[in-house]
Amino acid sequence: MATHRRGLSRRTVLGASAGAAAALGLAACGGGSDDAGGSDSGGAAADFSERGPITLAKGKDTTGKLQEFLDAWNTDHPDEKVTLVELPESSDEQRSNLLNNAQAKSDAYTVLGLDVVWTAEFAANQWVVELPKDKFPLDTLIPSTVETATYFDKLYGVPFMTNAQLLFSRKDLLEAAGYTEAPKTFDEMYQIIEKVKGANPDQLGYGGQFSKYEGLTCAVTGIVKSAGGELFDDQGKPHADSKQAIAGLQTLRNGFDQDYIPQEALTYKEEESRQAFQDGRLVFLTNWPYVFEKFQADDGSSQVKDKVLVSLVPAVTGDGVSTLGGLNFGISAFAKNKGTAVDFIAYMVAEERQKEWAIATAQPTAAESVYEDADVIAQFPFFPQLKDAIDKGVSRPQVVKYGDVTQAIQENAYSCISGSTEAKAAMTDLQKTLTEVAGK
Structure with missing residues (x-):
């Protein structure tokens, strides 16, 4: 998928697998059953007349801002209060919790925080309800984000956040090495690292998310696309063994083999890689935009304050x-008070709160206006670049049996970058597995 993420078409969904599904968001396959589970909703229209207290179940809020939004809602709606149910920080554990709740047909969770690649599974199994499009300001949201919440042309979620990774560079080290701009290619980046390390052998080069978890799927999906390849085409057919896909993975392997990427990066997730860059140990880092505020901290925790250049990966x-991320809000098929849930989601995605969230958290929201807002840009000058990254971004495979797919990507890619398997063999094995999973 090239410029924008697309909605889940009938061909893409069915091409992945007929019947039961397992999906996964931002981390590795989390032990949930691939059993369809089903629901007792039978596809009937949801009842949005019920009102009363609800819960919001989503991953741990590390910003501190979410509770402010909930407090404001609760003050204005004393009979329809929202209680935050914080799920674990790990996305595989989040999915496991949501999956267990759905299979138990529990009403404990009302509004669900769903990764953008979970739509197919939750909608196909009727674990979330179709939403009334006219109740949400969809025309103010980036169209491709709305498509991530659409299944068979029906709305099953409303985008709250989107996300794209960026390259963070140590501009002081670049300048010392004779460079004024961030590298546009891996080859250029590796050349700069070699020059920087020539003057300081202890300086580490490039960091990203290379541990065996969902971050590695994101890394591989993006680099394969930038090499001119794709893991799946629009018909749901895998192409992991194309020469372009192999070249993408080989580029990462070269980085490890030549010490441009340190061996410790094999353990990096978002926070480990962020900390290594923030401590001044890395020249370059690919990560999500939230890290920028931490790099600019003036409490002594950052060694790179005012030394960071932001660019496309x-x-x-x-x-x-x-590779794009994001968070959609869906409504559990088993929840009470769905009418309140609809109004609460509309409240959360209103433009004024989207702007407030972006300024407070540095996290990219789904509202298009945020990326042109003078107040946002004054605080985060890279937001226009971030919109460019979102527009040029690629989705992870939008297939129903996503859990099997991402696990296969992680296992084969990690085997390669850790030195156990050569790139061609790893991608050949991956192609075989994806073909079996997709039924192609």
Whole structure:
């Protein structure tokens, strides 16, 4: 998927697998059953007349801002209060919790915080209800974000956040090495690292999310796309063994083999890689925008304050491509007070709160106006670049049996970058597994 994420078409969904599904968001396959589970909703229209207290179940809020939004809602709606149910920080554990709740047909969770690649599973199994489009300001949201919440042309979620990764560079080290701009390709980046390390052998080069979890799926999806390849085409057919896909993975392997990427990066997730860059140990880092505020901290916790250059992620050839993330709000099919839930979601995605969230958290929201807002840009000058990264980004495979797919990507890619398997063999094995999963 090239410029924008697309909605889940009938061909893409059915091409992945007929019947039971397992999906996964931002971390590795979390032990949930691939059993369809089903629901007792039978596809009937949801009852949005019920009102009363509800819960919001989502991953741990590390911003501190979410509770402010909930407090404001609760003050204005004393009989329809929202209680935050914080799920674990790990996305595989989040999915496991949501899956267990759905299979138990529990009403404990009302509004669900869903990763953008969970739509197919939750909608196909009727674990979330179709939403009334006219109740939400969909025309103010980035169209591609709305498509991530759409299944068979029906709305099953409303986008709250989107996300794209960026390249963070140590501009002081670049300047010392004779460079004024961030690298546009991996080859350029590796050349700069070699020059920087020549003057300081202890300086580490490039960091990203290379541990065996969902972050590695994001890394591989983006780099394969930037090499001119794709893991799946629009028909749901895998192409992991194409020469372009192999070249993408080989680029990462080269980085490890030549010490441009340190071996410790094999354990990096978002926070480990962020900390290494923030401590001044890395020249370059690919990560999500939330890290920028931490880099600019003036409490002594950051060694890179005012030393960070922000740009698009590097490419193998052509433009750098970020794998996209994001969070959609859905409503559990088993919840009470769905009418209140609809109004609460509309409240959360209103433009004024989208702007407030972006300014407070540095996290990219789904509202288009945020990326042109003078107040936002004054605080985060890279937001126009971030919108460019979102527009050029690529989705992770939008397939129903996503859990099996992401696990296969992680296992084969990690085997390669850790030195156990060569790139061609790893991608050949991956192609075989994806073909079996997709039924192609």
